[in-house]
Amino acid sequence: MNAPWLLARFAQAAIAATAVADVLRALALRARYLHPTNASLNEFGFRSMVFVNLLTAAAVVFLVWFSRCRRNARVLSPGAASQPGLWAVVAWLIPVVNLWVPRGLVLEVHRASSPGTTEKGRDELLVNVWWAAWAGHTVIAMASRFGGGSWPLLVVTEALNLAAAVLAMFVIQRVTGLQSAALRAASPTPVATP
Numbered sequence: 001m002n003a004p005w006l007l008a009r010f011a012q013a014a015i016a017a018t019a020v021a022d023v024l025r026a027l028a029l030r031a032r033y034l035h036p037t038n039a040s041l042n043e044f045g046f047r048s049m050v051f052v053n054l055l056t057a058a059a060v061v062f063l064v065w066f067s068r069c070r071r072n073a074r075v076l077s078p079g080a081a082s083q084p085g086l087w088a089v090v091a092w093l094i095p096v097v098n099l100w101v102p103r104g105l106v107l108e109v110h111r112a113s114s115p116g117t118t119e120k121g122r123d124e125l126l127v128n129v130w131w132a133a134w135a136g137h138t139v140i141a142m143a144s145r146f147g148g149g150s151w152p153l154l155v156v157t158e159a160l161n162l163a164a165a166v167l168a169m170f171v172i173q174r175v176t177g178l179q180s181a182a183l184r185a186a187s188p189t190p191v192a193t194p
Helices: 005-034 038-076 085-090 101-113 120-144 151-186
Strands: none
Touching: 005 038, 005 151, 038 085, 038 101, 038 151, 101 120, 101 151, 120 151
16 A cells, blocks of 8 residues: 555645636636626636636545545554545535534544654644635635625635645645655565575
C-alpha cells in the first residue's frame, strides 16, 4: 500500500484551477451587475459553466484521494477511522451536514496518518483554519446571493475561497506526506541473506 501522491497532485491542481475559475466567475458576476448586457450575461454564463465543471472534477478527485487516504489510515491505525467508508464520501455531499462532519473525518484521517507524532496541535490547527476558511466562504457566498451583488461581500467571499484553496492544498500535502512516511516505516525491510 502506498501514499496516494498522484491523486494528491491531481486534487491540488484541480483545487487551484477551481479557485481561479471562481475568482474569474465572480469578476464576471460583478461586471454583470454593473453592466447588465447580453454580452456580460454570456460571459458570466460561460465562466460559471467552466467553474461548475472544474468544481465537479475537483470534488471527485478530492473525494477519491480522501477515500484512499482513509483506507490507508485504517491500515496505519486500525479502528481509527470509525465511520463506514461510504459515509466518508456522502458526508461531503449533504447540505448543512457538510459544514461540520467532514472536518471531523479529515481530522480522524490526519491523526491516524501520524501515529505517535508530537505535531498534532499544529496539524489540527492547519485543518481547523482550512475548514474555517472553507465554511466561511460557503456561508458568505450563500448570504451574498441575497445581497444583490455587494462588492465587499464578493471580495470577502473570494478572499476566503482563495485562502481555503491554498490551505486545502497544504492539508492534502501534509496528510499524504504523513501517510507516505508512516507506510514506509510500517513496511518490512527485506533482510539480505549472507
